[in-house]
Amino acid sequence: MARAGEFKGVVELFTSQGCSSCPPADAELARLVKEGDVLALSYHVDYWNYLGWADTLSSAANTERQYGYARTLRRNNVYTPQMVINGQKHTNGADRQEVDRIIKTLSDEGAGLTVDVAAKIDGIGLKISVGAGEGKANIVAVYFDETTEVDIQRGENSGRAITYHHSVREMETIGMWDGEAMSLMLPASVMSAHPGRGCAILLQVVGKDGAPGRILGASVIEPGSST
Template sequence: MNRLFAFVTAMMVGVGATASLAQDTPVVVELYTSQGCSSCPPADEMLAHLGQRDNVIALALHVDYWDYIGWKDKFAHSAFTTRQKGYARSFGSRSIYTPQMVVNGVTDVVGNRPMDVTDQVQAHAAKGLPVPLTLKRFGNQLTISAPAASGLAEADVFLIRYTPSETVSIPRGENAGKKLAYSHIVTEWSDIGDWNGRAPLSSSVSVSGSAPIVVLIQKKGYGPIFAAARLR
C-alpha cells in the first residue's frame, strides 16, 4: 500500500505547473468516513497524503450511521451525514456509503481507490475554480473577499474549522484493536451567508483559536464549489 501511495504522490507532483496554482485554484476533497468502517482506513490515509499538497483542501467529515455496530466515532456528527445525503440527492443516488470522496462538489469517487481519486484531483486541478477567494485574519477577525462574478448562481458561504491530526485507539467494532491516524478532521461547519456574485463579496466574521480555517462558496442545493480558500 505504501508503494501505491508513493506512486500516487509522484503522479500528483507530475501535475506540475497546474498544481502550482495552489492558492488561486484549490481542489476541495471531502471524505465521508467513519471509525467504525473497516474499508475506511486506506481512504483516511489517502486524504492525509492529499492534504499535504498546497493545492488540495482536504476535509474529513465523519458520519454517524456506523455508530450502531459497536463503536461510536468520536468525530462523527449528524450534520455531516445530512450533507452526504444532500450530495446523494444531487447526484441522483438513492444511497450513501463510506468511504466516499466528493471533489469540488461535483464528482463522486470511492475513497479507497487511489488511482481514481488521483485522476479526479488532477482533472479538477487543471480546470480550476471559477472565482478567486481571499482570506485575511487580523486577531479574532477574519475578512473574506471575492470579486464580482456575473452569471453566478445563488450560493452559500461556509466557514469550516478542522483539527489537523489525531490518533485514536479503537477497542470495538469493525476496526477493533487498531490504532488509527486521522487528519483534517472537520469540527465546525457554519453557513455564514449567501452570495450571488452580482457585487463583490466583502465580509468579516469573528474567529478564535488556532485551528485551520477554510471558506467555501458553493451553489445552493449541494452544487458545485465556486471558490475555496484556507488559512493554516
C-alpha cells in the first residue's frame, strides 16, 4: 500500500532496445526501482523497430501513451530515452541529477502525489482504496514484468545483453474517481490473468482527448503476489 508522500513520485521511462542512447537511461530506471522512493515504470516503444531489431517488449499501446504525453506537454515530437515525471514534466532519462531535481521540485510545489492510494490482494480479489481530494481522475492498472534479460542480436545495441526492469506489458482503466474517498473491489481473475507480474495502480487525470495527464496518487502490488 502507498499513501500520499510514501512515493516521492511516478517516473515513466520511454525506451527502446534499438536505441543506442537508451542503455544509460535503462540503468537509471533500474537505480530508481532499487531505491524504491518512486514508482518507476518502463514503456518500450515500437517506432525504432525498423532499425534492424524489433524490441521484444515494445507495443503500440506504449507508443500511443508517449504520444499522448506529447500532446499534454505541448510537444511536437517524441524521443527516447524520455522520462515523464508525475505526468507533468519530462527530461532525458539518463540525466540522473535532472530527474531527481524534477521529482523534488514537484513535491516541494505541492504537485507530487497528493491523494492516498492503496492496493492489496486478499482472499476475495484485488481491493483498491482511494482517498479524498480535488478533481476527477481515472484509476489505471499497469501490469509489468519485474526483470527481463534480452540478448540483442541486431541494430544499434547489437551484441549487448541488457536487463530491463519494470517493463510495462499491458494497461487498462478499471475505474473512475470524482474526488470522494472510495473503494473498488476487483475479482481475483484480474491478477491471475497476469501471472508473475506486478501491478501498479495510478490515479491519473485524463484529458478530453484521452491523453494522460497529472498523476495524483499511486500504489503497487509487487510481482509474485497471489490471491
